[in-house]
Amino acid sequence: MLARLAPHPHVARLVAWSLPDSPLWAAVAHIPGQDLESYLRDESLGERMGAARWTHDTALEVARHIAAALAHCHSARALGGPVVLHRDVKPANVMLEPLPGIALPSASRSYFSLDAAPPLRFRATLVDFGLYAVVASDRQLTADTGSPRYMAPENAISSNYGPPADVYSAALVAWAACARKQPFRDLDSKEHARRVIGGDLRPPSLGAPALDALLARAWAPDPASRPDAAAFADGLAEVLVELRFGELPPAP
Secondary structure, eight states, rough: HHHHOOTTTTTTOEEEEOOOSSSSEEEEEOSSSSHHHHHHHHHHHHHHTTTBBBHHHHHHHHHHHOOOHHHEEEEEEHTTTTEOOOOSSSSEEEEEEOOOOOOOOOOGHHHHTTTOOBBEOOOOOOOOOOOOOEETTTTOOOOOOOOOGGGOOOHTTTTTOOOHHHHHHHHHHHHHHHHSOOOTOOOOOHIIIIIIIIOOOOOOOHHHOHHHHHHHHHHHGGGGGSSHHHHHHHHHHHHHHHHTTTOOOOOO
């Protein structure tokens, strides 16, 4: 499956695999960096990275890369066949490769980043396709597959699900990257099941109307109301442009 998905700049790249009738193994390209979950938990990130800062610009670029990776996976044309679901989109499965910073014009800095510090930049790659599934008309996907905090309600309640479930998870990852914390971290598993899976509780506003509206559509309870991954990626790009032109407040 990874061989059929290649090449894509934001999908794990297969470099070698076992021959037939031999022990099974696969080698995936090494990504120099950390996973997003590690960055979200690292309180000393700013100190260690020098002047650069994790900002909304950083978070939205990362989220856009992951949405683009999912759009590729969900595209039957890209695969030359069936649609592939990742089914475990979460910060721990997003690898971040550091990229050089960009010098910013002084007039843009007050909105573009925190104070006068440039934003951190990364190339994000979606990894760990161990729970992937191929969508086929005659196949019933297994329910409750993935990580509960990022799992779409229709997956958790054993309902029929498809690409919108990945989009739901990607929206929570985008929120987590912007807020720099895990969604629903104050809820135990029972409360999460009752209020999120069985209810309509979603993460709080980020204080940016365009971004809040996009995320609300992407994690809507009704899967049919969510944008597809390509439209979600386009929406994140539009919000990123608003940020760079000063219409979105900087990250807190």
